[in-house]
Amino acid sequence: MPQNLDESDFLEKWSQGIKDTDVQYSKALSSIKPLIAFDNAISNDANDVCDADVCVAVYRKKIELTTTKQKLQQEHDRLSQDIETYNRKIKVLQETLESCKDKCLQESSQNKTYKNLLKTAIKKYEKNLDFVITVENKTDTSYEATFKFKPGKKEMLKVLIDRTKGEILDYTVLHELPNDGDMKDITNLLYLCHKSIQELKDC
Structure with missing residues (x-):
């Protein structure tokens, strides 16, 4: 202080x-x-x-x-x-x-x-494979893709596809191709490009 x-x-x-x-x-x-x-x-x-x-x-x-x-x-x-x-x-x-x-x-x-591969393969068969694709019966693991021939919109092929891997699990031939088309060609095409179908898995 x-x-x-x-x-x-x-x-x-x-x-x-x-x-x-x-x-x-x-x-x-x-x-x-x-x-x-x-x-x-x-x-x-x-x-x-x-x-x-x-x-x-x-x-x-x-x-x-x-x-x-x-x-x-x-x-x-x-x-x-x-x-x-x-x-x-x-x-x-x-x-x-x-x-x-x-x-x-x-x-x-x-x-x-894969898309480039698909385009190349389709271009090769474009005269006989003028088709559209519809997707249905989707689940968490798979879906069905139906290929229809455009002129008559006839269903040609129904394919069961794995959503995860984009691979073909099974397919059913529904109608023969017109214009002397070979269903074996479209089957080979799908297997050749099966990985490219991945672009459909998120549809």
Whole structure:
């Protein structure tokens, strides 16, 4: 306690300072010199100290700032932990995204190859295989694709296709091809291009 104040005077000043906090805060914030003087008085046991009212306000401000600093540090620590957690999640998501991207690119390349193969094979038989395809009886594992000859829309072939692999599970010949067509040709075509039927599995 400053030596130029006895205990009762200091307590009275302290109480008065607490009641008039707005004024004391204004004084404390107006200049940093009282804080320096107060600290010097405590450390050096000097007789010449700052005004007691200002000392009280400065002391209260120091406590307030210390408490605020502690709260901010706690919040900083909590946010740092959250950031670490989110960064780990982001890393996992990025790895998953890259894996999906590679898989999609691979499947896209395969589908493009299969489609080109199908187009080439159909072009070879286009005079006799001018047909349309309808999809029906879909389940989670398979569906039926019916090939119809366009001029008369006669059903030529019904094929059971695996939805997952896009492969032919079974087929039924429904009508012979006109124009001297050979049903063996269309069967061979389907088996030649059976993987290309994958493009129908999501219909």
